[in-house]
């Protein structure tokens with residue numbers, strides 16, 4: 001439904017999107033995850049034909065948005081960060097207005113609008129002026145506004161910005177339902193790791209205009225950590241004087257650990273050892289420690305997840321904002 005090849009956009013000397021290649025299938029929920037300024041909005045604008053592409057190509061529902069932006073707009077619903085509504089019209093009236101602009105017959109429009117208001121949980125508020133809606137209600141009405149057009153693809157730019165945790169959860173559940181029941185393809189941009197992790201089938205990590213990796217969470221971790229996705233933290237205890245076996249030196253223990261199949265690196269800091277490996281080596285490490293004459297004070301196994309990816313790639317940038 002979305003196919004992008006070597007997509008590039010420059011603003012003067014700045015390359016906002018740098019050779020992006022990506023494809024998103026029908027019914028898939030894809031999360032474009034990246035910090036502020038990564039190029040997410042620019043990518044979305046290019047997909048919608050709202051800004052020019054400098055090089056590369058994009059197809060949305062098989063249509064080139066540069067050549068035929070109107071056809072793309074017919075099939076794609078776009079939910080920007082802040083949706084503009086007529087505040088002195090009710091939720092229902094706003095939706096009927098959108099339906100009219102999209103040439104949907106009046107009877108059909110009302111029936112559909114009511115069904116969608118129900119779906120987004122706003123049926124009880126349908127006659128309230130939108131000016132009196134909360135931020136969460138506006139976002140849900142925004143989604144309803146997009147759905148009235150019966151889109152094949154929904155593109156959302158930071159859709160949960162400003163929502164409280166409950167509102168965010170409900171909104172995300174709604175997105176999943178749309179994709180699962182109606183087969184709608186969803187692309188949404190976010191810099192919130194946890195919401196992306198909760199709902200996306202696939203995630204693209206986007207930093208400084210470049211896609212660093214894409215895939216499901218576990219394949220992302222593998223791509224970004226060069227296959228050494230396991231970390232084992234081991235605490236050793238020097239033996240008590242009277243123990244029969246004299247321990248090997250820590251230098252020897254380090255060498256032995258590095259000989260274990262799959263171990264890529266070890267870091268020794270006094271009695272604390274960190275081992276990076278491509279597979280779970282905890283059983284081998286624990287017996288190695290004991291057989292080398294040490295006691296084992298602790299052993300933690302950890303597999304990289306999106307949190308680690310986030311820490312490595314985004315946290316510094318977000319902290320500086």
Ligand SMILES: Nc1ncnc2c1ncn2[C@@H]1O[C@H](COP(=O)(O)OP(=O)(O)OP(=O)(O)O)[C@@H](O)[C@H]1O
Pocket residue numbers: 011014016034035036037038039040041042043191
């Ligand atoms: N119209 C413009 N003119 C010049 N530079 C721009 C323009 N629009 C965006 N940029 C720059 O392009 C880069 C990418 O911006 P973009 O808005 O696409 O990022 P983003 O990932 O959507 O960020 P955010 O999460 O803050 O919305 C940024 O450095 C931004 O300053």
